[in-house]
Amino acid sequence: MSQCELQNRISEVQFVCVELNLYLDTHPADQDARNDYYSYSTLLAELIAQYEAEYGPLQGFGHSPTNTGCWVCSEWPWEKR
């Protein structure tokens, strides 16, 4: 996957996680939603790890253990592609 494709894939999976997270905030006992949240969170972590190994850190403050690229030199999300 290209950098852009992988980033979009992360956004898609992350969106599922955001939706499930907000739903679970008001339905914490819903076991089906908890299972979905767990599996999509696992997939999201895998995609982010893959992205960071190939293209550099996505998160600051020690949350992206990778030797690829650097936090300062990658483009900011508001910059035009």
Added chain:
Amino acid sequence: MWIYQKKLEFPINITNPDLRIAKALMAQYGGPDSELSAGVRYLTQRFTMPDDRLRATLNDIGTEEIAHWEMIGTMIHQTIEGASLSALEAAGLLGYYTLHGHGVYPSDPNGVPFMASYIQSTGDPIADIYEDLAAEQKARAAYEHIMNQTDCEQYLAPLRFLREREVVHFQRFSECMNILKEIYPNGRQNKLCK
């Protein structure tokens, strides 16, 4: 604390800038029903919520609002970046340019700067959640007013996403109101100090 992720919640790439839309978008960057208002409102009200589910909802929706604020700022920035004086004047943005140049500033389309008085935090969870329900509806209406001003998919796609988030957040806050009705079946009269 918060951890920043160097990406947008939804992709934005404006290559056909429309300065009139940048001006309209300021409603959602620094206006009364803006994403900034929403984020500050929820992240402030969360401290006095009486239930774990309500604290979680305000914390997490408040966090998502900050990501939406970044999306609006990105659209404004990509639109006004490098705009000529004549184009800014034609879009009614010469006053904005005089004060802010090509910078992004939290004001509404009429230039009124963001104010904390746009939000409330009453310490009364029923009053606060009713405000939040109204805020989501007002923001949805504002997005529709902005979407009515353009046919450009580069703006419409992220705006459609943001409008839909208002609908989902309203749904979650409706559930919060039901939780409050369980906690206070007779309203909050029993919480009066005297």
